[in-house]
Amino acid sequence: MSTAPTLRIAPPAFLADQGLGSVLAALPEARLVGGCVRDAVAGRPVADVDLATPLTPDAVMGVLAAAGLRVIPTGLAHGTVTAVVAGRGFEITTLRRDVATDGRHAVVAFTDDWRADAARRDFTINAMSMQPDGAVYDYFDGLVDLSAGRVRFVGDPVLRIAEDRLRALRFFRFYALYGQEPPSEQTEAALAMAAPHVAALSAERVWSELRRILAAPKPGASLTLMARLGILGELCPEGTDLPRLLRLLEAGAPADPVLRLAGLLDGDVSGFAERLKLTGAERERLIALQAPPPDPGVDETTLRRLLAENPPDILIGRSWLAGPDWSDLPARLAAIEPPVFPLEGRDVLRLGIAPGPQVGDLLRQTRAWWLAGGCLADAAACRAQLSRLVGVGADHSL
Numbered sequence: 001m002s003t004a005p006t007l008r009i010a011p012p013a014f015l016a017d018q019g020l021g022s023v024l025a026a027l028p029e030a031r032l033v034g035g036c037v038r039d040a041v042a043g044r045p046v047a048d049v050d051l052a053t054p055l056t057p058d059a060v061m062g063v064l065a066a067a068g069l070r071v072i073p074t075g076l077a078h079g080t081v082t083a084v085v086a087g088r089g090f091e092i093t094t095l096r097r098d099v100a101t102d103g104r105h106a107v108v109a110f111t112d113d114w115r116a117d118a119a120r121r122d123f124t125i126n127a128m129s130m131q132p133d134g135a136v137y138d139y140f141d142g143l144v145d146l147s148a149g150r151v152r153f154v155g156d157p158v159l160r161i162a163e164d165r166l167r168a169l170r171f172f173r174f175y176a177l178y179g180q181e182p183p184s185e186q187t188e189a190a191l192a193m194a195a196p197h198v199a200a201l202s203a204e205r206v207w208s209e210l211r212r213i214l215a216a217p218k219p220g221a222s223l224t225l226m227a228r229l230g231i232l233g234e235l236c237p238e239g240t241d242l243p244r245l246l247r248l249l250e251a252g253a254p255a256d257p258v259l260r261l262a263g264l265l266d267g268d269v270s271g272f273a274e275r276l277k278l279t280g281a282e283r284e285r286l287i288a289l290q291a292p293p294p295d296p297g298v299d300e301t302t303l304r305r306l307l308a309e310n311p312p313d314i315l316i317g318r319s320w321l322a323g324p325d326w327s328d329l330p331a332r333l334a335a336i337e338p339p340v341f342p343l344e345g346r347d348v349l350r351l352g353i354a355p356g357p358q359v360g361d362l363l364r365q366t367r368a369w370w371l372a373g374g375c376l377a378d379a380a381a382c383r384a385q386l387s388r389l390v391g392v393g394a395d396h397s398l
Helices: 018-026 033-044 057-066 114-119 142-148 156-165 166-178 184-199 202-217 218-227 231-235 242-250 259-266 269-275 278-289 299-311 311-323 329-334 346-350 357-372 379-390
Strands: 031-033 050-055 070-075 080-085 088-094 096-101 106-110 135-137
Touching: 018 057, 018 080, 018 346, 031 033, 033 142, 033 259, 057 080, 057 088, 070 088, 088 259, 096 114, 096 184, 096 311, 135 202, 156 184, 166 184, 166 202, 166 218, 184 231, 202 218, 202 259, 218 231, 218 242, 242 311, 259 278, 259 311, 269 278, 278 311, 299 311, 299 329, 299 357, 311 329, 346 379, 357 379
Parallel strands: 050 088
Antiparallel strands: 031 050, 070 080, 080 088, 096 106
16 A cells, blocks of 8 residues: 555644644654544635544553543444533544444454544545645545535445435535535435435434534525435425525525525424524524514614514514515614613612512503614613603603
């Protein structure tokens, strides 16, 4: 096997991290792998930094401990340990080759063969490795694919998906981020074959991947391909309205995955949220976005009232979802500082009202007066109105 690097780049900026430097100093034979190499080559921001090494997990733990670094055995069965330096974790995985897979889990054996380890990865653009000096090793033409905007499986796509069904969804995530040319017929056929299996994946894994697809800057082509190959229908049996989502994307709405999900779904959104185990906050927001938007010609006074009683992002999101006739409303809503009712229960108590239901009643009456006036009255005016309600006079000392 050739040991010559395919390409040399200037060491990326993230390698200046002192914690990472201390790990690499303890493991001189280690390389950076996966997404950090892909994004470093592409000139994109790097989030997670993963490393691989031919050393066994026990040897890695011993070397790191000898260097005075904290190490956690986070996944010894799959050869992974985590070095923790200054509160930041760096995953280090022993080179592996697959022995057996069942579509969800793999049995692996350790190896010292970098190419064999790269061969078990999902896509060519994710199969590169890099030494700290910027030497990039590319065994499956990931550099060419990255430059061309081509998302291609390492090896036979049918076999690669059969090893792990989640790879079918991961394809669409990377296609949304990096894809510039359509996938091959072989890849499309493999993805279509996988469609009946993706719904059987765990809800958390499905929503995690779909959320990332929706969060991509331009996910339209990826979602359109998902619909054509039957993947989207399997993930969203409640129903979808892809044309509405594509209009939302074309209108320049924020890259907000829950907002985009609200545009995509056309059916039982509560059932979708429960089935895919969205968080409580995501579920509440998804449901709230289904309500009708304000009238596009509404006046500023009414907008202030609406903003006083609804989260701004919900009102703005409903306006984005409503279509082109509401195109001016998001900017109008964003330009208004959401009014906040300036009184609290203590303002009522200071007027001599005993704690109890009457405190809440007086606050509600005062707030209704404040809303009726367009939310313009300040704290002093609201206190004066409160005083009038309890019959003590507007100049009562508060």
